[in-house]
Amino acid sequence: MDAINLTTPKNYGEMTEKQIRYVAALKVAGQSEKQIWIKCLIRFSGVKKVIRNDDTYTFSLKGIKKPFVVSTSEVNYMAKKMDWMTKRYIGFSPLRKIGKYKACEELLRDTYFIQYLEAENFYQKYLFTKEESALYKLMSVLYQPGRKYNNDLNGKRADYFARKATEAEKLIVLMWFMGVKEYFARKFKYLFPRKSESDEDVNPIAPNMHEIMKNQIRMLTGGDVTKESQVLNSPTWSALGELDDKCRDAEELEKQMKKNN
Numbered sequence: 001m002d003a004i005n006l007t008t009p010k011n012y013g014e015m016t017e018k019q020i021r022y023v024a025a026l027k028v029a030g031q032s033e034k035q036i037w038i039k040c041l042i043r044f045s046g047v048k049k050v051i052r053n054d055d056t057y058t059f060s061l062k063g064i065k066k067p068f069v070v071s072t073s074e075v076n077y078m079a080k081k082m083d084w085m086t087k088r089y090i091g092f093s094p095l096r097k098i099g100k101y102k103a104c105e106e107l108l109r110d111t112y113f114i115q116y117l118e119a120e121n122f123y124q125k126y127l128f129t130k131e132e133s134a135l136y137k138l139m140s141v142l143y144q145p146g147r148k149y150n151n152d153l154n155g156k157r158a159d160y161f162a163r164k165a166t167e168a169e170k171l172i173v174l175m176w177f178m179g180v181k182e183y184f185a186r187k188f189k190y191l192f193p194r195k196s197e198s199d200e201d202v203n204p205i206a207p208n209m210h211e212i213m214k215n216q217i218r219m220l221t222g223g224d225v226t227k228e229s230q231v232l233n234s235p236t237w238s239a240l241g242e243l244d245d246k247c248r249d250a251e252e253l254e255k256q257m258k259k260n261n
Helices: 017-028 033-045 072-080 113-129 132-142 151-164 167-187 197-201 209-221 225-232 236-260
Strands: 048-052 056-060 068-071
Touching: 017 033, 017 167, 033 072, 056 072, 068 072, 113 132, 113 151, 113 167, 113 209, 113 225, 113 236, 132 151, 132 167, 167 236, 209 225, 209 236
Parallel strands: none
Antiparallel strands: 048 056, 056 068
16 A cells, blocks of 8 residues: 555644533543544544454545554554644634624734733642633633733623633633643743743742732833833833843853852
8 A cells, every 4th residue: 555644733732622612521521642642633634443352443534435454553643743733832823702702812912911911820720729700701801802801801791701602612711821831941041941841840839929029020110110101011022131131231240250259
């Protein structure tokens, strides 16, 4: 038999909204990572499972006249290449709408700094408390196009998502924001330095988001409280870029001081 080439997405940036919903549905159903990889490999490559034995799968594929057999080890090998589905969310495109509300730009390019800070605050709160109310608040922040953002609407929208959003949709919002954070960690590497392996082994402690936000605002205002409103209403990327520059300068100064000592 001639070689059969199967094509699947290589990252979340190549996935359709329907495919993303399928992955989320598998996660919500409690499927293991390996089960998710295999099921997505089969579904996204376009093959259809005819039968499975202990050591082989028999598939059919449109355009191929006869079913073909693939060993279980080969399927496992191909599926392992899709492990990014449960590990890396960079490039993730959000659901364009949930119910009647439209998402902001996928990398928060259209948002203001206050919107980013509030999203990060609710995200961290949900991670460490698992309070559903924090997740609904996160959704209410992200499902407002940035230039129209009004945090007075968050409570009302959070109530809407509590009533209308499915479990898969709630999970997709978390996956989206995880992808945003992965992207920001690459773009603003001094502001979001990578953790060492020893740090990752330690049980995580909930960050003091009030102090973190206060310190970031102070860095951008230079301690001038009259500039706080201006900073909060500056574009997210501009604010993060400025913070990144300040963190880089502080790191370089610290290195220079150690060198001189």
